[in-house]
Amino acid sequence: NRNLFGIKDLSVEDIMAIFEKAKEFKALSRSKIKKNSLLRGKTVVNLFFENSTRTRSSFEIAGKRLGADVINMSVSTSSIKKGESLIDTAKTLDAMKADLYVIRHSQAGAPKMFSKYVSGQVINAGDGVHEHPTQALLDGFTIYETGKKFKDLNVAIIGDILHSRVARSDIYLLKKLGANVTLVGPATLIPDEFKSFGVEIENNLDNILGKMDVINLLRIQLERQGDSLFPSLDEYHNFFGLNDERLKKMKEDAIIMHPGPMNRGVEISFDVADCKQQVILDQVENGVAIRMALLALIIEGSE
Numbered sequence: 003n004r005n006l007f008g009i010k011d012l013s014v015e016d017i018m019a020i021f022e023k024a025k026e027f028k029a030l031s032r033s034k035i036k037k038n039s040l041l042r043g044k045t046v047v048n049l050f051f052e053n054s055t056r057t058r059s060s061f062e063i064a065g066k067r068l069g070a071d072v073i074n075m076s077v078s079t080s081s082i083k084k085g086e087s088l089i090d091t092a093k094t095l096d097a098m099k100a101d102l103y104v105i106r107h108s109q110a111g112a113p114k115m116f117s118k119y120v121s122g123q124v125i126n127a128g129d130g131v132h133e134h135p136t137q138a139l140l141d142g143f144t145i146y147e148t149g150k151k152f153k154d155l156n157v158a159i160i161g162d163i164l165h166s167r168v169a170r171s172d173i174y175l176l177k178k179l180g181a182n183v184t185l186v187g188p189a190t191l192i193p194d195e196f197k198s199f200g201v202e203i204e205n206n207l208d209n210i211l212g213k214m215d216v217i218n219l220l221r222i223q224l225e226r227q228g229d230s231l232f233p234s235l236d237e238y239h240n241f242f243g244l245n246d247e248r249l250k251k252m253k254e255d256a257i258i259m260h261p262g263p264m265n266r267g268v269e270i271s272f273d274v275a276d277c278k279q280q281v282i283l284d285q286v287e288n289g290v291a292i293r294m295a296l297l298a299l300i301i302e303g304s305e
């Protein structure tokens with residue numbers, strides 16, 4: 003099978019093949035007739051147990067641009083609300099003969115478990131604090147498109163690393179491609195286990211800003227913090243927020259990334275979120291191209 007559960011499972015060759023395919027589909031998405039019929043007759047089911055704007059809508063657009071039938075199963079109005087389990091949901095959808103399932107779930111490992119009960123392929127659209135592989139691929143593709151070389155590229159990932167599946171997937175991808183990764187944030191949000199990922203850890207953003215080629219900002223995941231938040235959001239903004247003053251300390255050709263959703267005024271100031279060094283909406287556009295590439299490669303490859 004050709005499931006995608008995490009970046010850990012991909013080789014450098016796999017990643018580069020996905021980037022090349024995404025280039026082709028980005029061009030298609032920018033053309034007058036944005037679609038083809040590559041996946042005509044195929045069925046893709048979007049199954050999101052957690053909220054999403056970008057991932058869910060870009061998978062839907064990606065599937066439709068390739069001619070597939072895309073079903074968005076609304077978890078809040080499904081029989082899951084009547085107590086049906088994830089396993090019985092999988093068996094039920096399998097009986098309907100879908101070709102691919104896109105799954106976001108609050109529990110790490112849920113997409114893998116789901117895959118054991120369906121004959122179609124599964125793509126992980128974010129599982130707990132485990133991985134968000136399609137985000138890392140679109141982040142990597144966005145860097146690749148700038149023409150920057152990954153080897154020895156200095157990338158800072160700043161923010162709530164502890165609760166971030168994006169951080170984990172980005173680290174795996176960037177390290178595989180040869181980049182240097184520095185994690186930046188308060189000690190409360192960067193656990194020691196990350197030292198084993200081959201990254202640098204820095205608690206003072208101002209010490210490293212001037213050396214970085216890529217600044218990747220993450221939001222504080224308030225929904226995963228438990229009872230207390232230390233530092234507070236105001237303190238976080240003062241110590242780690244990217245503002246005008248810090249922007250001036252950055253290399254002129256450094257790029258600012260953010261997977262979204264953004265909390266303006268916390269990890270990034272209102273003005274910097276729209277400055278000319280940010281590539282945040284390029285990441286969103288690339289998200290469609292990367293997801294088209296994955297749907298095409300996974301569905302075609304599984305036949």
Ligand code: CP
Nearest residue numbers: 054055056057261262
């Ligand atoms: N980056 C990301 O996963 O955004 P959504 O939660 O809106 O899908």
